[in-house]
Amino acid sequence: MSKKGTSTFIFQRATAVLLIPLGAWVLFNIVVALGRDYAGAQAWLSEPLNAVLIGAFVIIGAMHMRIGMAEIIIDYIHSWMKDVLLAINWLVSIGLVAAVVWSIYSFSFSG
Amino acid sequence: MTKGASASRPLSPHLQIWRFTVTMAASITHRGTGVVLYGGTLLLAAWVVGAAMSPPLFSVVSSLIHSPFGFFIVLGYVWALAFHMMNGLRHLYWDSGRGLAPKTATMTAWLIYVASFLLAVIILWTGFAAGGAA
Numbered sequence: 001m002s003k004k005g006t007s008t009f010i011f012q013r014a015t016a017v018l019l020i021p022l023g024a025w026v027l028f029n030i031v032v033a034l035g036r037d038y039a040g041a042q043a044w045l046s047e048p049l050n051a052v053l054i055g056a057f058v059i060i061g062a063m064h065m066r067i068g069m070a071e072i073i074i075d076y077i078h079s080w081m082k083d084v085l086l087a088i089n090w091l092v093s094i095g096l097v098a099a100v101v102w103s104i105y106s107f108s109f110s111g
Numbered sequence: 112m113t114k115g116a117s118a119s120r121p122l123s124p125h126l127q128i129w130r131f132t133v134t135m136a137a138s139i140t141h142r143g144t145g146v147v148l149y150g151g152t153l154l155l156a157a158w159v160v161g162a163a164m165s166p167p168l169f170s171v172v173s174s175l176i177h178s179p180f181g182f183f184i185v186l187g188y189v190w191a192l193a194f195h196m197m198n199g200l201r202h203l204y205w206d207s208g209r210g211l212a213p214k215t216a217t218m219t220a221w222l223i224y225v226a227s228f229l230l231a232v233i234i235l236w237t238g239f240a241a242g243g244a245a
Contacts, residue, residue, distance in 0.1 A: 031238025041162040103163035
């Protein structure tokens with residue numbers, strides 16, 4: 001994170017701005033969506049609008065989450081564990097993006 | 112600066128030094144809700160991945176959400192998202208150089224606690240009435 005604080009600061013604000021409309025959409029749809037059974041969930045995610053918006057929320061959310069969690073790690077962890085946790089944080093965020101992209105992709109072409 | 116000396120110095124003022132204020136509580140809650148959203152979004156992603164390619168994963172996530180404990184997971188995620196978004200708007204407003212006066216910051220902190228609680232209640236109420244989770 002060192003030496004590029006300004007770009008990280010701006011990126012955290014840019015993702016925050018994008019996450020406000022996406023988060024609002026998630027807030028008003030998530031409770032009903034999570035109540036669906038397997039077939040219902042597949043049908044819901046096969047709607048392009050739902051797939052794109054949930055995908056965008058998780059992907060942009062992953063970028064925002066990575067910066068926020070890195071800030072917490074840097075604030076509280078001062079041992080060799082810091083670098084390990086920062087690396088895990090990167091991997092979790094990248095894995096999150098990859099998993100959701102792959103899922104949405106599979107819905108677009110098989111659903 | 113030796114290693115021993117740096118290890119014994121405090122890193123920042125400790126919580127017990129400060130008089131408790133609602134602005135401080137909102138700051139801590141912003142971090143806390145951020146962590147909740149980190150975990151909750153991983154669970155949400157597991158739900159999406161399960162629906163896409165893994166019925167066993169979907170059934171694990173779905174049964175967790177539909178368990179009695181699941182109500183608190185959904186409640187926690189919805190309130191955390193409502194709070195973090197509203198307080199995030201407060202932070203963006205601060206970034207513009209406004210709203211930083213102690214009186215204003217205290218008022219907006221209270222406002223966000225109340226508004227995020229009400230919004231979460233409305234969302235859960237209408238969501239469950241429409242056949243939502245848990």
